[in-house]
Amino acid sequence: SQELEQSPQSLIVQEGKNLTINCTSSKTLYGLYWYKQKYGEGLIFLMMLQKGGEEKSHEKITAKLDEKKQQSSLHITASQPSHAGIYLCGADNDYKLSFGAGTTVTVRA
Amino acid sequence: EPEVTQTPSHQVTQMGQEVILRCVPISNHLYFYWYRQILGQKVEFLVSFYNNEISEKSEIFDDQFSVERPDGSNFTLKIRSTKLEDSAMYFCASSDRQMVDQPQHFGDGTRLSIL
Numbered sequence: 370s371q372e373l374e375q376s377p378q379s380l381i382v383q384e385g386k387n388l389t390i391n392c393t394s395s396k397t398l399y400g401l402y403w404y405k406q407k408y409g410e411g412l413i414f415l416m417m418l419q420k421g422g423e424e425k426s427h428e429k430i431t432a433k434l435d436e437k438k439q440q441s442s443l444h445i446t447a448s449q450p451s452h453a454g455i456y457l458c459g460a461d462n463d464y465k466l467s468f469g470a471g472t473t474v475t476v477r478a
Numbered sequence: 479e480p481e482v483t484q485t486p487s488h489q490v491t492q493m494g495q496e497v498i499l500r501c502v503p504i505s506n507h508l509y510f511y512w513y514r515q516i517l518g519q520k521v522e523f524l525v526s527f528y529n530n531e532i533s534e535k536s537e538i539f540d541d542q543f544s545v546e547r548p549d550g551s552n553f554t555l556k557i558r559s560t561k562l563e564d565s566a567m568y569f570c571a572s573s574d575r576q577m578v579d580q581p582q583h584f585g586d587g588t589r590l591s592i593l
Contacts, residue, residue, distance in 0.1 A: 402581055411482075411569060411586035412521070419579060457521065464576045465511070465534060468521040 371396045371462045373469035381475045382448050390443045390472045392458035398438045400461030406471070407454045415443075415456075448476050480504040482585035484570050490591045491560055499555045499588045501570030510553045511571040511582060512545065514538070521569065527553065528576065557590075565592045 372395040382388045392401070400419050404412040416425045418434035418441060425432050429446045445452050453476045459466040483502045491497045503510050512524040526533040527545050542558045553572075557564055567589050571582040 400579070404584070409567075409587075409589070411484075412571075412584040414581045414583055417579070417581050459521075462523075463534070464509075465523040465526055465536075466513070466521075466582060467523070470520050 371460050371467045373458055373460055373467060375456075375458060375469035375472050377472060378470070379473040379475070381477060384449060384476050384478050385447050388445050388448055388474065390456050390458075390474075392441045392443070392469055394439045394441075394460055396439070396460075398434065398441065398460055401434055401441045402459040402461075402466065403432050403441075403443050404457045404459060405454050406457060412457065445474075448474075450476050450478065452476055480583075482570055482572055482583055484568075484585035484588050486588060487586065488589045488591070490593060493562055493592050494559050497557050497560055497590065499557075499568050499570075499590070501553045501555070501585060502551050503553055503570065503572030504574075504583060505551070507572035507574050507583075509533075509573045509576045509582075510545075510547070511573075512555050513569045513571060513584075514566040515569065515587075516563075516566045524555075524568075526576075533576075560590075560592045562592050565590055 374393045403415040416432045421436045421438045431444045455471040457471045458469045485500045510527040515521045525535045525539045544556045567587045569587045571584045573580045573582045
């Protein structure tokens with residue numbers, strides 16, 4: 370089965386600073402999805418990557434899938450309190466999703 | 479924006495009792511899923527459902543679990559005889575097509591507490 374490792378497990382960032390979260394897969398990624406989860410709530414779809422070298426951006430969040438398609442990164446520029454939450458990477462595994470353990474982001478004012 | 483809705487948001491049940499978790503997927507979606515997240519653990523796949531039948535199920539989805547689409551809008555997960563270890567957050571998801579380029583959209587979840 371496909372295993373996803375996320376790093377760091379948690380991070381605290383000062384408002385306005387940048388942050389990066391990594392997701393490494395044990396197998397080639399054919400579809401990589403980033404979700405955000407607020408504590409006790411559902412998963413909000415952020416972005417989807419399929420092709421090696423692909424990069425997508427939405428507002429201040431950028432996600433990349435490396436050329437070898439086994440690692441993805443999520444980068445937030447100029448973080449705001451609204452960016453706080455748990456970020457999960459999910460990989461397509463025969464049309465079901467396998468998830469990483471999540472990265473908890475805290476943004477300090 | 480269309481969304482997946484789940485009810486109830488929190489369910490407390492005595493061990494051994496049956497529980498039904500309800501979901502209304504996004505209206506034009508055809509593929510439906512249940513996942514669960516035990517506190518402090520990863521989100522895990524339970525089952526996928528298409529065309530009124532189970533497409534795939536995980537090892538977790540044993541005989542105590544069942545899913546149903548009783549009408550054109552609802553999708554339910556039934557746990558027949560609940561155990562303490564069934565306590566978890568249960569998420570319903572739906573997608574338009576079962577293809578890599580179609581993300582699954584999740585509901586806010588039902589927190590199930592077994593006493």
